[in-house]
Amino acid sequence: MLPLEDYRRYGRQMILEGFGLPGQVKLKEASVAVVGAGGLGCPALQYLAASGIGRIGVIDHDVVELSNLHRQILHTEATIGMPKALSAAKAMAAINPQLKVDAVVQALSSANATELLGLYDIILDCTDNAPTRYLLSDVAVTLGKPLVSGAAQRFEGQICIYNYGENGPCYRCLFPKPPAQETVGTCEETGILGAVTGVIGNLQALETIKIIVGLKDQAPSLLLFNALQTPPFRSIKLRNRKPACAACGLGAKTQGMIDATDYVQFCGGPPANWVERGL
């Protein structure tokens, strides 16, 4: 089932109760798409790569900048200017040469998302903007795949698994209408403590591994993190899938909606600094 070397490499997790050889084989046969190789994507990618997952797609069209390095720990001064997807792929190859990595240097859009993400079993949302979060949720619904979604700003983070299990809600079940532009900050504007993205991205990898191995329960929940609060973590019991949801509800035509939606306009158009950044 597994090469002898894998027993040595993954032995410490294969002796875990509820994991074992079957768990390791499931990881090897699994494929995961990580959208965004930034503050959340880097720690998620590194623990997914180390765990023995068979195939990882990393999708990001940005290039590495100096201002990323305080938190995006797969990138280095040597890869400044390189597309993040390639820089991350290089780092993952060093961690685990047996891993198959698909580095996709493309912006995700209505036009390509369903096809690109259809190749993988699970999708990780490690992005940094509202339009892509809505797009990813709609695509996860169309494809019938779980979406392990992380977010972080300032000293805070959130993690939630959408479209998972019998009754799990999608992002639109929780947030049917996008927030107004002026209520949405970015890490560029509001700041971010690097280790906070680390905690959330790391938890995204952990939840993904739990889903693949079969250790994840299906009760919808949201985990909130605030690095400055006591207690720092708070677990929330979430609503089920909503029958009236425009994306995952009864009779929803999700793929048609994806094709017809300009997600940036849906979220209020590009903010000033997106135009500057050439998005």
Next chain:
Amino acid sequence: MLPLEDYRRYGRQMILEGFGLPGQVKLKEASVAVVGAGGLGCPALQYLAASGIGRIGVIDHDVVELSNLHRQILHTEATIGMPKALSAAKAMAAINPQLKVDAVVQALSSANATELLGLYDIILDCTDNAPTRYLLSDVAVTLGKPLVSGAAQRFEGQICIYNYGENGPCYRCLFPKPPAQETVGTCEETGILGAVTGVIGNLQALETIKIIVGLKDQAPSLLLFNALQTPPFRSIKLRNRKPACAACGLGAKTQGMIDATDYVQFCGGPPANWVERGL
């Protein structure tokens, strides 16, 4: 105060409220000792290195093995056989060439710990055995320095800051007597999920950064993590420093105790597999 390049590199965290330029300068002037460059040490080192801390000492006498790579994400197949302290130092130099790294390939003992750790402001316990945990706590008390202590086994983790603030307890305040040998498992025996060490090590880096910047409150607490439980995190309110503590209590002669203690014998002698491992 800071080179111009640092404003670009650390800008995203310098715009955080309560952080700012003073916070970044404090990081640059700070020094941290990380004892253990394994499952907890790797993520802690990586986020400390990226954050802009001035000097990091990494202390570990083990060498990188294939069975480490599923969780010890600074080491690679290329560094198998290399001392972990050197392998980690190499990875940190790639993340942040401005960082001063002291790689110490030595086993920590009663004889060298006080001198070695006296060079740093804060100590991280990223070790994997009871004797070193008692030794580190006693040394932190002697030196009057906070000890950011992490531990992980199976699907569980714990993080606690000892000897911190006016009334913070030391490890001996909580655990005056060492547990019997047969109650103590190691990651080799009980297994460990890599992403669990990631979460705890990452949180150790975060707590260390909070202490340096001045964002950490002093109420003694313990954070428990179980990857398979809902909710996964639990925060515990801990006792204060105990006046009768053998290490940090009134009239305790801590350095004398360190000099006189054989910590391995104190914890019940070397277990069978330590002897095999040549410790």
Next chain:
Amino acid sequence: MASSVSLKIEFGGGLELLFANQRSHKLTLPALVPSDNSTAHSPPNLDPDTDSATSDDAPIADGWKRVDVTYLLHHLRDHLLKERPELFMDKETVRPGILVLINDTDWELEGEGEYVLKDGDEVVFISTLHGG
């Protein structure tokens, strides 16, 4: 039923910036409030020994209701909010992108705005984050 309820209110995800940058608030609201959610009025003047009139099955005077989350929203907007109410409320509910949590449960499972507040309840308002 007491004549008032004590609540713990928390803001997160940046919403605290609208409330004097304070994350935690303690609040006491009257048990009976105007049905139109106007927060300027006092509750109906109840004699201490007519307290039983506010018991669970007792009829409530026209124009009044038991204090619920919708009233709480109005109270927070009218009395605690420091700036830009449109960043907190949109018509009679929270603006898009805000999640309301009652005792660590999504308010959608508790009846949303119609949830009747109980003494000691904790209500959290959290803005969804988009950064990464």
Next chain:
Amino acid sequence: MASSVSLKIEFGGGLELLFANQRSHKLTLPALVPSDNSTAHSPPNLDPDTDSATSDDAPIADGWKRVDVTYLLHHLRDHLLKERPELFMDKETVRPGILVLINDTDWELEGEGEYVLKDGDEVVFISTLHGG
């Protein structure tokens, strides 16, 4: 005071392995128990209308005490533990390396074994971890 207390018990850090590998347990203990912590006896036979005899200020019969954490330890060892009691208890307390938490607070702040259990209390037993 009711004649029994319901408790939530949790084990972690590997201790659950001693308790049929079950982390969470629900437990009901009598409000009054033998002072010597023997768990074989029944509580004193109280007539329903002498219930007031167990009220907080009422005198307690010789040889009995209000149920406390020390009694809980004995009960867990005698009735729930599946193997190797020395890995759970050492003399009259928990063995070294176990932390006891009462409602998310270190038991040392609550009186340790002498803490009198209240209905609804949650008691967690956690073994300290050493791995890394």
